[in-house]
Amino acid sequence: MKPRISIALLVIFIIGVTVLTLNMKQQDEKQKIQDILSKGNYLSSLISLYPIMEFESDKRDYFLRTLTEYTSKEGFVYLFIHGHAGNALVSLSSGDLSSKIPKDIQTKSITATGLLKQTFEVSGSKDKIFEFAKPVYKNGQRNGTIRLGLKLPPSAFFSSERLSFLAMIAFLILAVLFIGYYGVTLALKPLKNLDQSVVTAGSDSEPAVKYSGKIAGIAPIIDDLEEYLSKIKSKVKIIETDNVDLISKLGVTTFEKNKIVKMLDSINFGIIITDVQENIDHINAYMLKLLDKKPEDVVYQPFSAVIDHSEITSFVSNEDMAGQSKNISGLESIFPETPPGEIFKVSANYLMGGENTTIGKIISFHNATVESLAEKAKHEFIAHVAHEILTPITNIKSYSEMLMDGEIEDAELQKEFYNTIHEQTNRLADMVKNLLNISKMEMGSLILDKGLVKTDWFFGDCIESIEASASEKNITIEKNQPDIFPNLMADKDLLKTAIINILGNALKYTPPNGSITLEISEQDKMVIFDITDTGYGISAEELPHIFEKFYRSSDPQIADQDGSGLGLATTAEIVHLHGGEIDVRSEPGRGSHFTIKLPMEDFYLGET
Template identity: 30%
Template sequence: MTPALGAIMFKSIKWRFVLIYFLLVFLSMSIVGIYIVDQLEEIQLEMNSKNMDSRIRFIIASSDPLKSNMWEDKTEEIQKSINSLQVGYNEDLYVILNDEKKTIIAGSVEEVIGQSALNTNKINNYILAKSMDGNPAHIAPPDEFDGEKDPSYYHMSYPVYADGSIKGFIYFVNNIEYIYDTVNESRDIMSKATLIALAITIFLGLILSSSITGPIKDLTAKAEQMSKGDFDHKVDVKSDDEIGQLGNTFNFLIDELKGTMSKLQQEKSKMETTFKYMADGVLTVDAAGSIVHANPVAERLLSLKKEDEDYDSAIVRVKDKMMLNNLKKNNYHGTDILEQNGETYNIDYAPFMNNKNEIGGVIIVFKNITEQYKIDKLQKEFVANVSHELKTPITTIKSYTETLLDGALEERQIAVDFLTVINSESDRMARLVSDLLRLSRMDYSKTKWKKENLSLSDMVSQVLKKLQIQIKNKNIHLQLGKIPEDMHILFDRDGFEQILLNIAGNAVKYTPENGNVYISAYREDNNVVVSIKDDGIGIPPEDQSRVFERFYRVDKARTRDMGGTGLGLSIAKQIADAHDSTIAIKSEINKGTEMIIKIPELF
């Protein structure tokens, strides 16, 4: 085709229409194809992520060693459990201990076992670090890690909890080349489909363009109507003929539409992002009772599924008082409290208006106030306990003092007895205040620990000397096991003595006369373990988890009669925590109690 002939052809509306139609279909098919392929890739990666998450959960659920709280003690059992799993040829599994080095204690790649996960190029440090906040972290290609790009592997780090803290991580890697093979095949199919569609487009364009020239003016009139609200068509034409006029009209409308839609989209995106990442749950319900919007927090609280649309059916599972009819009675304004799974939420709700300025529904906000609620509760309990503990000795002192003032002071023996009681109660209050001050200093990290090399044998002997009178008065049979002379710990001397005094003192106090108290020490996994056991009254199972709480007593009346403040074990626990040590309890009713102190050994 000569340039002159080409110029003549493209001055024709017919050929220009064919060209525009061709480009429109080409762009549409390209955009749709790219979108479908991208969505396919995202769906495949999301399914792979969910499968990995399910695999990890299954591995944890099916492995007893992994359920253990002490992974470092069960590395061989964990490795055997991993070996028994059907780990695919394109998968790698690592069990990482949550210690300082993030040590790999088991896995399907044996050559890295024992190494630090932070120094292993098979593990993505960024993912591992992200999962330390308590949520599973994963990454898909082509994100960078370890200085390289690898589009063939998908990584996931899953934190595993024990006693409220992360004990380790299950790190899973699998090969996803098959996903990209599928995506590439889909892209080839879309390319072939586009070519076929373009061929058909040219053929149909030649037919249709012949029928357009006549009704140009009619189409121009329709375009003017479209400028008032009809946005079903889009063209890109540059000319001065009838099609050009129509193109200019469309362009004007498109520009206006794009500007408006862009603003609306930005506002919508802002709102969706805000709701999605809010720490509070947000739920929007229309006046008919249908759920319009729920952010992830609200979905979790109400256990919402994609098919759930009815608000009352969802809210009745957690709080039937919040059903829509009850909200209407309050004119859609109010507040409430929800307690679920150990968490407390403050519920605030208010109406929103529709375009007719009528109530269109209600917005409900769930604010997590668990910590504040617990703190308020603890503060109230603390004040009540302190008041109660101080009230008893103060009442005793006041009544005995009044008796003395009323004349009993003249009777020397009575006066001496009363003053002895007053002195004892004063000592009791002094001990309580002293314990409270010590706890307060530890709470605010004001206690300065002077850690030094201590001989365990010397410390136990020193404490037993201080308890000698109590032991003798009750005729307690002390069974002291042999403590090696080379057994040393790094600890604050006064702090460790306080722990032993509190625990051994309790053992003597709650053991009946002629009873037995056993004290022994041994090594276990680079730790020194001190066992203080008695054959006293024991502690009920339901109370064992609370004995370290402040002022908590199993038998309140008996404990007060024995002069206890209810703070001894709490103080011992906080001192132990400050020295990276632990205190555990084993007890049976009427058989006795064993307190186990575990301290890192000093080498």
């Protein structure tokens, strides 16, 4: 063998053994780290299931003996179990190791709301410590923390077994190199001899080749090479076909995955998907916007590190929920990042894999602000309606019972009682009528029965409805009417209800000797009703709310008067149904001015 070839083979041999050795060492370290992580996750989760109170009882020593026997192998460093207040219930470590652990590591572990993994190096040592922290819950409340420290065991890479294995691998590499070299040399030698024969034969090469026996010597080798190449080509084609299939399947899978991701991103509520260790696998666009984060900041991070909200992380991490119901009940909470008053409903479901095993969780964050406000408004509505209905019914019942029992003998007093019963009955009927009208309007089932309304007659009917009550309070009614009354297409009964609601309020909240003015006019193809009074007036703070259902002013002069808070709400709805506008200007102590504008419509009286 030539010296250069020997040196080349030796260099290749050394490089091969070195690369193999380094690769084996790297794989060995990766496997050890993976074993440490798996062991730490398992042990910390297992210990957290143990009732914390047992660590304060006589069972504590038994637990420590059992744990010591189980963790006596190389790799275990320490175990600390803290109570609810952070006090150490169990301390299992060598020497004063607890004082050498960095403060920030301890703080993060004790305040962690889910499984937390941290790494650090103890001062004076090159060992890397893996700390696993897991909170302990009972009945949904946190009452302790488990802290487990593990380290990589000493490397035994150059043990006798490993050295024997490396020696065997080195021998095989060396043998392959030498056998390969000599095999190639022997295979090419006939070709070399053939080449020399062809060169020396000149123009009579064909007889020289034929009778020299060289072709006959290499023919089997050439045939074997052709057969081998043919097999290789066949296998390459098969592999290419398989690769095409795999690429097609991968493309379909990628397409389906992207489609699912787009679907999750299009949902108008937050979605977070975690694995069994509560590390985030996926987060949709809505949730990223809510947290003001990027995907690379949250994916593969612990859920508790991304959602900085102890109530939510405790809810999701609560081991008591793992009973193992596939659905976890909801939790209503708020986010500091959102505007005040916004409420989110957090719910979680277990993700199930093959053989009905849990592979993770899917947590949803739904903005329930509107639903919460609607639910609150519904309860307030029912309570207010019940109160408003109960008041007149109670008055009617009381007065009627006194009259039936003959307790009232005075004729004038009896008449007053009958009048009160009549008034309360009318009040109850008006309130029920307003409720029905509002209900129909909101459901869209109220149909306007439009017809020609002669506003001069309509004007007189509205004034007549309050004249008697105004005379009793010595209130002056002023009428500003045009020379020619405009005609209007409207639902006369509903429109009359709207105008009388405003006139009734003006009459109710105007003190004696005051005045009420009703004016009708036409401007820009609009019929305008102006109602002005000299009553108590409405403050600027309350003006935006007067058309809300059941809203009553806090002014004692107004609150002391009977009222359901439905009149103006009904009026506004009726005006809007007619395509009109309603406006109000008011000043406390000087009165209010309501303006209703309704569009004029063409009407057909038939053939003349």
